Amino acid sequence: MNSVTQYETENPPNLAELVSGIVDDAQEVIKQQLNLFQAELKTAARNHIGMAVAIIFGLVALLIAGISLALAAGFGMASALQIPLGGAFAIVGGILLVATAALAWWAWSQFSAISISAGDQPGALKETNQWTTKK
Numbered sequence: 001m002n003s004v005t006q007y008e009t010e011n012p013p014n015l016a017e018l019v020s021g022i023v024d025d026a027q028e029v030i031k032q033q034l035n036l037f038q039a040e041l042k043t044a045a046r047n048h049i050g051m052a053v054a055i056i057f058g059l060v061a062l063l064i065a066g067i068s069l070a071l072a073a074g075f076g077m078a079s080a081l082q083i084p085l086g087g088a089f090a091i092v093g094g095i096l097l098v099a100t101a102a103l104a105w106w107a108w109s110q111f112s113a114i115s116i117s118a119g120d121q122p123g124a125l126k127e128t129n130q131w132t133t134k135k
Contacts, residue, residue, distance in 0.1 A: 070093070070096060073088075074088045074092045075088070077092065
């Protein structure tokens with residue numbers, strides 16, 4: 001006995017519905033990747049802003065301490081070496097100028113090495129875009 005049971009099902013989706021579903025899914029993936037990319041950029045920006053604030057506070061404290069030490073060095077040099085006060089401050093100022101220029105050059109080289117990385121997101125977006133535009 002050869003009996004075949006056939007179940008009735010809903011009509012299978014046609015080609016237009018399948019393509020529409022694929023396009024909708026691809027758009028959703030792109031939206032999710034853009035949201036993730038945006039969240040990662042916001043996190044990186046918050047981290048960099050926090051570091052910048054700490055650096056600014058440190059620089060202000062360093063400036064106050066440097067002014068105090070420069071005044072002390074100028075007055076001390078003037079009294080110890082018996083030279084005019086203006087000359088002592090000129091010597092201290094010249095030394096600070098050279099030290100500050102060297103420090104600024106070093107800081108610039110360190111700062112230019114910082115890059116905001118978005119991880120793998122741009123590559124993933126590009127790959128998704130290529131996948132959705134393939135024909």
